[in-house]
Amino acid sequence: MNDLSEYIIAPDLSRVRLTRRVVGVDQTGSEVAQDVIEERPLTIYLNSQEIVTAMTIGDYPEYLALGFLRNQGMLEGAGAVTQIDYDAELEIVVVRTSAPTNHEEKLKKKTRTSGCAVGTVFGDMMEGLDGVVLPKAQLRTSWLYALAHKINTTPSLYLNAGAIHGTVLCKEDQPLVYMEDVGRHNAVDKIAGWMVQEQASAGDKILYTTGRLTSEMVIKCAHMGIPVLVSRSGFTAWGVELAEQVGLTLIGRLRGKRFQCLAGADRIIWDADLAQIKDEPKKSGRKGAA
Structure with missing residues (x-):
């Protein structure tokens, strides 16, 4: 395991435009300019299967796709992640694995969560939680x-x-x-x-x-x-x-x-x-x- 001490701050401003300057008026009717957050769709594929389209600011799409699939339990039994391809024009990211995954079974059940923009959990929310005991870190x-x-x-x-x-x-x-x-x-x-x-x-x-x-x-x-x-x-x-x-x-x-x-x-x-x-x-x- 790596134990990195490097401070990494996101978002990565070099890859996408993350804010847009919008001109409007304030409560007095005076003109006001405001930087507002960009929001764009990102469609995540696992091998050849489309999984979900997430609304995101657009930075670090590879991390988002990999982390989403990992936290949904869709990479279990999949072997190694062999490749992550991001197409900025099509706004898709494809995570490829060395072996088939259990994503089809997961996709049969969706749970709406309390997440921002109506989050979704695929499969049983509690799956894999039984027996989990975290380290007693001070x-x-x-x-x-x-x-x-x-x-x-x-x-x-x-x-x-x-x-x-x-x-x-x-x-x-x-x-x-x-x-x-x-x-x-x-x-x-x-x-x-x-x-x-x-x-x-x-x-x-x-x-x-x-x-x-x-x-x-x-x-x-x-x-x-x-x-x-x-x-x-x-x-x-x-x-x-x-x-x-x-x-x-x-x-x-x-x-x-x-x-x-x-x-x-x-x-x-x-x-x-x-x-x-x-x-x-x-x-x-x-x-x-x-």
């Missing part, structure tokens, strides 16, 4: 506060145009890989695809997201083998229940000095001096749904 509160500050002040599409979710793969107090997209599940899948491609270890990592901590977000994190999931946003009851089931440390509403831990509190090391932690400025950093 989490220092000093890491949480350091990560929140670094992530909220890092240049990003959100700070430029808003209307977008971010997901960051971290180790201790260091962000490693930063992905953004219009849907939080797309951003997580890009992280998953990167981890598969780079053979990155998972047991010592933290996954940070701006999205809600729902059941499918916990399931994705569990399937990726990451023991800590952190968000600026809130929880759902099923998300908390599943986190407890698999041994996931679940942190939500991380803003300034505040956070809530609804699963895995016994693995937290309370080493931060709150008197030294600054409150988050109201007009800076990311916003998340409460």
Whole structure:
């Protein structure tokens, strides 16, 4: 396994146009120009089978396709991924494997999820979760506060145009890989695809997201083998229940000095001096749904 310490920030501005300048008017009728997020379809194929069309900002299509298929369990029994082909003109990406996969059985059942833009899970959401027990990784509160500050002040599409979710793969107090997209599940899948491609270890990592901590977000994190999931946003009851089931440390509403831990509190090391932690400025950093 590789354990990379390189900080990789996305999106990749060199490959696609990710924002567009739009001119309109404000509440006074005065002209105003605004950078808005581009949104385009990406159709994912597994070998010769069309799987899904996702709405995405368009960066890192290979990571998104690979991570999506991995998190859907469609690469099980498929052998090695031999090739990933992306056609920007046709807006398709094809993931090729050395052996047949179980995707046909998966496609028979679809579940609408609480994901942005109506997420979809193929097959049984709980499949493969029985018996999953994540590593009992300790989490220092000093890491949480350091990560929140670094992530909220890092240049990003959100700070430029808003209307977008971010997901960051971290180790201790260091962000490693930063992905953004219009849907939080797309951003997580890009992280998953990167981890598969780079053979990155998972047991010592933290996954940070701006999205809600729902059941499918916990399931994705569990399937990726990451023991800590952190968000600026809130929880759902099923998300908390599943986190407890698999041994996931679940942190939500991380803003300034505040956070809530609804699963895995016994693995937290309370080493931060709150008197030294600054409150988050109201007009800076990311916003998340409460």
